[in-house]
Amino acid sequence: MSPPASSRFSGAARWTASALVAAAVGVVACSGARTEGLDARKVPENVRSDYEVFAHRCSKCHSLARPLTAGITDDQQWVMYVNRMRRQPGSGISYEDQERILRFFRWYAAELRLKEAAKRGAAAPSAAPERVPDAGADAAPPAPASAPPSDAGSRTTGGDG
């Protein structure tokens, strides 16, 4: 019978294990933990349910950080992007989901454009579909409900859908 695992631990192994645990605790303790998505409470009411659809459907296969940090500010590019994702095997993204996800991304892209414009010190682009508070998508306080964006994400306009 082999000796128990613990008796085989060398000094170096113990140090390595301790260092790993310490590093882990340190990383977690020093970080301001954040969800990978947005704080849904801070997403404007009129797109909040659309955000929920995005968060649920897209996190099935990948981190929400990937699309949120893609830096895409062009609505048409989002159409192609989401189309491509919908067609992934087993995505579970229906045409209706696609419309709602795109509605969220139109708001999100407008946010990014506003932030970019603010950085450049220029006026906010007029193409923004709705006015939302500045200071980052997930840091923005709830915005007053505005008219829902147009149906640019419909099946007929959805890329090659």
Next chain:
Amino acid sequence: MVFGLRGGPVVAALIVVLAAVVALAAPARALERNFAGSAQLDYHFVPTTKDAKVFPRAIDGFTMEFAGKLAVDFSEKVSANTKVCYGCHGFEADMMYFDFRVADELNFRVGRFSPTFGAFNLRHDPANHRLSDKPLPYDMGRMLRLRQWNMSVLPSPFPDNGIEIDGAKYFGDSVQLDYAVYGVTGFKADSRPLDLDFKLSRNPLTYYVDNNARPTVGGRAALTVRLGDASDATLGASGMFGTYDPENKQTYLIYGADLSMRFDKTNIRVEYLARRTTFDTTDRTLFKYVVAEDRGDFFMKHGAYAEIEQALTPELDLIGRVDGMYRVGNIEAASELARRSSVLRYTIGTAYAIERGLRVKFSTELWDFSDREIVSGRNIDLGMHAALAGSF
């Protein structure tokens, strides 16, 4: 990974190709480009394996995986994807293909890609997984005793050159049917082989061409059904068949089934796959056991896993997994495996989002081998992973 890119000139050439794609994509307004990537640094610590650093036992130490992907939409119907990875094998081309989509139901993929097989590979890269390690049926370098087992059933990823026809058909908003059929170069080995040679399959020295001029063919079909607003289930079946020696005498057949379910913040995944591999029996002295006259020229390798992922908070996920493999059939005389050998692994882990796009992952694995290690007499091993994974 037949491409097996290594060395400065090759890497430089790859960068030039990438730059050219970007440059070509720039002028036309119709082109939409998206660059994404991920990286994972994992420390694999195997305290119970005395000589863990002896390569045949395990890779004990840091492993780094990086992937950069460029997707270009030339039009609504034509797109291209290029993905370059850096990992244990150096730089590799994981994707370099064009998609021509006639409709949702019909797409032609041509180039280099991982042929559609199983559910695990659909999530592509390590940053999408909550554990550092792959499920055992798909494992590659992080598997303990990888040399004795000649790795897993289908070491993943397995990019290959070829063509795939795939598509998705929607039935209302609740049902999605996916399919894919393909012909690719396939795995390789030298003449008179006893098993697939995964090194040769990705070795650039033998050129990135088929070794037997006969493609491997396969396919997958999957049905996704929405069970509720926050729940769905996908049931899939896959298969792949080809010859792997230059004389086209030896074959491999890989088949599997998978079930993935999602109930709100809980993911449950179950997958089974098996590989039937024939081998050359001309020299019977090579084998550990007497070669049976009837059905003595192949072995079976089965693999399966079941895992559950539970989001405890928006930042913290808890993951549990049980996976294993079972090999039955004759084997090389020098092997530590027996006619029937098995391995079971129990894993528990956590993934914690410390920042958007950045996770730390910790997991502990208990390995239970049916065969005792020759040197230590041990059949139980312990492995621990600590990793930082990020995506952008």
